[in-house]
Amino acid sequence: MAPRDTLVEISGISKHFGEGEARVDALREVGLSVAAGEVVALLGPSGSGKTTLLNVIGCILDPDAGRMVLDGETVFDGRWLRGNLRRLRLDKIGFIFQFHNLLPFLDATDNVALVLHLAGHDGATARRRAVELLDYLEVGNRKDAMPAKLSGGEAQRVAIARALANSPRIILADEPTAALDSHRAGIVMDLLRRLAAEQDACIIAVTHDEKIYDRFDRIFHLRDGRLESQEGA
Amino acid sequence: MNLAFRDVRHNLFRFLLTCLGLSLLMAVVLSMIGIYNGLVVDALTIVRAPDADVWVVEARTQGPFAEASRIPGDTRDAIARLHGVEEAGSLTYQTAEATFGGRTHRLYLVGVEPGRLGAPSDLAAGRPIGRSHHEIVADVGAGLALGDRIPLGRDTFEVVGLVRDQVNSGGDPAIYLPLRDAQRLQFELAPPAARVQIARGAAIEGKNTVNAVVARLAPGASAEAVVETVRRWKHLAALTEAEQEHLLTASVVDRARRQIGLFMGILLAVSAVVIALIIYTMTMEKLRQIATLKLIGAPDRTIVGLIVQQSLALGGVGWAFGLILVMLIKDVFPRRVVLEPVNALALAGIVFVVCIAASGLGVRAALRVDPATALGG
Numbered sequence: 001m002a003p004r005d006t007l008v009e010i011s012g013i014s015k016h017f018g019e020g021e022a023r024v025d026a027l028r029e030v031g032l033s034v035a036a037g038e039v040v041a042l043l044g045p046s047g048s049g050k051t052t053l054l055n056v057i058g059c060i061l062d063p064d065a066g067r068m069v070l071d072g073e074t075v076f077d078g079r080w081l082r083g084n085l086r087r088l089r090l091d092k093i094g095f096i097f098q099f100h101n102l103l104p105f106l107d108a109t110d111n112v113a114l115v116l117h118l119a120g121h122d123g124a125t126a127r128r129r130a131v132e133l134l135d136y137l138e139v140g141n142r143k144d145a146m147p148a149k150l151s152g153g154e155a156q157r158v159a160i161a162r163a164l165a166n167s168p169r170i171i172l173a174d175e176p177t178a179a180l181d182s183h184r185a186g187i188v189m190d191l192l193r194r195l196a197a198e199q200d201a202c203i204i205a206v207t208h209d210e211k212i213y214d215r216f217d218r219i220f221h222l223r224d225g226r227l228e229s230q231e232g233a
Numbered sequence: 234m235n236l237a238f239r240d241v242r243h244n245l246f247r248f249l250l251t252c253l254g255l256s257l258l259m260a261v262v263l264s265m266i267g268i269y270n271g272l273v274v275d276a277l278t279i280v281r282a283p284d285a286d287v288w289v290v291e292a293r294t295q296g297p298f299a300e301a302s303r304i305p306g307d308t309r310d311a312i313a314r315l316h317g318v319e320e321a322g323s324l325t326y327q328t329a330e331a332t333f334g335g336r337t338h339r340l341y342l343v344g345v346e347p348g349r350l351g352a353p354s355d356l357a358a359g360r361p362i363g364r365s366h367h368e369i370v371a372d373v374g375a376g377l378a379l380g381d382r383i384p385l386g387r388d389t390f391e392v393v394g395l396v397r398d399q400v401n402s403g404g405d406p407a408i409y410l411p412l413r414d415a416q417r418l419q420f421e422l423a424p425p426a427a428r429v430q431i432a433r434g435a436a437i438e439g440k441n442t443v444n445a446v447v448a449r450l451a452p453g454a455s456a457e458a459v460v461e462t463v464r465r466w467k468h469l470a471a472l473t474e475a476e477q478e479h480l481l482t483a484s485v486v487d488r489a490r491r492q493i494g495l496f497m498g499i500l501l502a503v504s505a506v507v508i509a510l511i512i513y514t515m516t517m518e519k520l521r522q523i524a525t526l527k528l529i530g531a532p533d534r535t536i537v538g539l540i541v542q543q544s545l546a547l548g549g550v551g552w553a554f555g556l557i558l559v560m561l562i563k564d565v566f567p568r569r570v571v572l573e574p575v576n577a578l579a580l581a582g583i584v585f586v587v588c589i590a591a592s593g594l595g596v597r598a599a600l601r602v603d604p605a606t607a608l609g610g
Contacts (some may be wrong), residue, residue, distance in 0.1 A: 090530025105243030
């Protein structure tokens with residue numbers, strides 16, 4: 001079996017907030033790597049740095065130091081090496097939120113098509129690809145529904161379709177099952193696993209949901225901004 | 234994909250309700266502009282009514298509107314004989330109250346010489362004054378109809394003609410009546426008062442007095458030359474039509490005009506603040522959506538476009554509704570509301586600038602949103 005690409009590789013990533021007595025070291029020289037097809041979790045108590053790490057990998061937060069390679073491109077090495085981080089996110093990263101965060105004024109198809117539209121696809125292509133993704137995630141029958149009319153599970157599937165729209169190979173999920181019951185949470189996790197395998201992507205999720213721990217390939221434990229341990233292969 | 238349009242369509246009722254509120258504000262602003270214009274137009278109406286080139290009044294006065302003016306009634310003959318003068322007419326002006334139709338009306342009485350310059354020519358109905366006594370031509374604003382009879386002083390007058398939009402600077406409708414009747418009303422003492430004067434041995438003031446004489450010049454004649462000639466006579470003063478109009482706008486209605494102008498300025502400022510608040514509030518309600526847009530890679534121009542386009546749509550719809558509303562109700566106002574296309578367009582320009590400036594606050598807030606806000610509960 002051919003070795004799979006390393007999609008996320010970070011080393012020595014540090015981040016602090018505040019100064020003097022108020023200084024908090026949110027991340028202390030964290031390093032990890034995630035390969036294509038892997039579904040990994042970031043676990044830790046509140047304030048351990050897992051959301052900060054997710055934000056750093058998502059290029060939302062500037063790290064103080066370290067090096068970060070995303071999908072083969074060194075994007076941070078003591079400083080950002082790309083000027084337009086929004087474009088970087090659009091090209092390489094998909095986000096799945098705790099609460100689906102669908103735009104309430106767009107229907108399911110347009111919520112997905114929006115990402116493609118932002119990436120420069122024309123309207124017809126964007127909508128066709130969006131419908132394909134919704135069908136793939138088995139919510140094609142709800143393609144014209146507004147977010148307010150979708151159930152929690154349906155909305156999360158549409159949100160996942162949006163995250164996948166631009167075919168990113170890195171998908172970051174913030175508590176993706178927190179708003180779902182255990183049955184639907186299991187379905188969503190199975191879906192994410194299938195996506196990782198079929199799309200050759202990696203999924204990094206922050207979660208507190210113990211019911212789904214067994215659905216991750218690896219689990220990274222963080223405490224006080226340090227990567228304490230990891231479980232799994 | 235136009236996000237602003239989609240958002241408006243999704244919240245259409247709320248958007249329209251906000252537009253309605255804004256349109257009422259716009260309607261007030263447009264009404265004030267219309268009232269402001271109406272005040273000036275009303276003030277100039279009476280001056281323009283005789284279609285004269287030169288106004289001859291009492292020496293050292295700026296009559297007959299800005300100041301009282303009394304000149305001998307035979308002045309008209311002297312003016313008519315001047316070189317370059319084609320036609321002349323004597324006029325009197327006075328404000329009076331008359332009771333008819335069950336209530337008291339304030340009227341602006343204009344004494345004219347039938348068939349001479351100054352008599353109303355552009356009638357909306359009826360005929361010009363044909364007799365030298367007891368006939369009047371009334372502005373339709375007085376609420377009179379042809380054939381109506383109203384008491385003025387000790388006499389009763391019959392309405393034989395109607396004119397439109399002939400009011401004084403106070404908005405009182407004009408009533409044109411024969412010069413002799415007007416002079417009796419204005420200058421003749423009531424019989425008891427006259428008897429007292431005679432008993433005292435005091436002279437009774439001559440009744441052949443007018444407030445002004447107007448003159449129309451022959452084609453090519455110079456108004457300034459005629460004015461200069463009249464001024465040399467010492468006991469008279471003269472003004473060109475342009476000077477008379479300037480006097481009215483600069484002195485008679487100036488304070489009211491400035492008052493309304495200031496109020497209009499305040500209203501525009503209030504409108505700007507209201508628009509800014511609405512846009513800012515609309516933006517603040519969308520911060521999480523904006524954070525999500527940023528997180529998924531939307532460029533700033535998409536987010537700025539969302540806010541600015543909605544702001545302009547709000548201002549545009551509010552302006553249009555406001556304009557329609559004012560056009561529908563402008564005739565209900567007790568005084569004339571004159572709205573020129575240029576006024577509506579100027580307000581549209583101001584609303585455009587205000588909307589762009591008002592979006593600034595919202596845009597600033599939106600651009601400062603941390604995309605990380607979209608993450609977490």
